[in-house]
Amino acid sequence: MKKLEPGTEIDGFRVRECIHAGGMAHIYAVDYAQEGRSSGFPMAMKIPRMTVGDGAETIVSFEVELQILPVLSGPHVPRFVAAGDLSRLPYLVMEYVHGQTLQHWLDLPQRPDAETIARLGPAVAHAAHSLHQQNVCHLDLKPANVLIRDDDGSAVLLDFGLSCHAHYPDLLAEEMRLAVGSPAWIAPEQIVGVRGDPRSDIFAIGVMLYELATGELPFGAPTTSGGMRQRLWMTPAPPRKHRADIPAWLQEIILRCLEPEAAQRYPSAAHLAFDLANPGQVLITERGERLHGTPLRTHLRRWFRAAGMQYTPSPLPAQQIEDTPILMVAVPHADVSDATLYSLRQAVGRSLGIRPGARLACVTVISPSASSLTDSERSETTLHRQHMARLRQWAQGLDLAGHSVSYHVLEAGDVAHALVRYAASNHVSMMILGAATHGLQTQRFIATVPMRVARDAHCTVILVKQALPFAQLGQALDD
Incomplete structure (x- = not known):
């Protein structure tokens, strides 16, 4: 679908400038066409790309977001305003939040220091925890989908097209047979088709923390299923191998988030936020002191275990929080x-x-x-x-x-x-x-x-x- 011209009216909304043109959707600043009518906050309209070359996942992810966004609440998600009919013109109108995505900090010439990471990390973890309390897993957390508000530094999560709500049909699982997610940030269990585990979002936060601390992606950017499957048994090089000044407590937190088995990670995003907010009381284990990669024999042992592992459906996110x-x-x-x-x-x-x-x-x-x-x-x-x-x-x-x-x-x-x-x-x-x-x-x-x-x-x-x-x-x- 071609870009809309400023001034175009759609279902009572007046389109202004295009503020983002991505691979999956165009996002426009909009307001009400009727004079005197106001939402009380700036609004944005998201229209999915539907060209001949776009795959079915574009439409399915739009349906997923249309299903989930209206039922979310709280300060960590944009407020839902309206939606367009898929048979005519699919669109979502939501609150436009002023701030910078995490990509902004990754694009800076110098790596953020530990103090900055300890400020950004809890904000992201608090936002993920709020989502999990509503029985939703984001499953596509990455720097471009995490926005830090200008006013108070809190995090707002964007783009719920790959998300999973425990009480709604999982359209992506029904329509797709392959792992769905962004290769660099996808969790091991997602690769084998397990969706709905909140610890998958904790893994993605770990990838973002690793990238903020080192400037590198822990598993690179694989383009094949075989490349992605390696994280079922591999752990990345310790962050301190890239940057010697990274404190042991931060490496401990990052590597715990990136454990191949979900049970070895933080049990909830609230636990992760707690450690990030209290670095002086983080229990340092071998993970935090590690200076070299995991030995080959450990990778082999994990490979055999992963080959025979039976993955079971995840409990309700809210129930998992209550249990730990x-x-x-x-x-x-x-x-x-x-x-x-x-x-x-x-x-x-x-x-x-x-x-x-x-x-x-x-x-x-x-x-x-x-x-x-x-x-x-x-x-x-x-x-x-x-x-x-x-x-x-x-x-x-x-x-x-x-x-x-x-x-x-x-x-x-x-x-x-x-x-x-x-x-x-x-x-x-x-x-x-x-x-x-x-x-x-x-x-x-x-x-x-x-x-x-x-x-x-x-x-x-x-x-x-x-x-x-x-x-x-x-x-x-x-x-």
């Missing part, structure tokens, strides 16, 4: 009894015990005035170290095998607000806190910290009360 949640415990640091700390530890232990793979964030909140004291022994750094040590000591009694754990000291005058905000920004699924946190007395007409947290938090909140006075508990243990 991020748990948060608010540990008081003042006016708290040993009984309360003991009861908190017991509750956390029970919660972790029934949730293999769950992540634990241990959080305490201190007053800003505490870190403003001038005494050198009570400096901010010293105070934070003291509270971090208390958190680690408190967690020593927990069985943390198979669980990632991190420790966080927050400064805030409003404890409840700080806890609720932290839980929301880190996609916490469950918060555990004492019923008498931070020594605030429960009064009939005053909302205590636990009451406010339970009221305002968007996650499950468990309030823990000590079951026995600590002296009686100790006597029971002695008996």
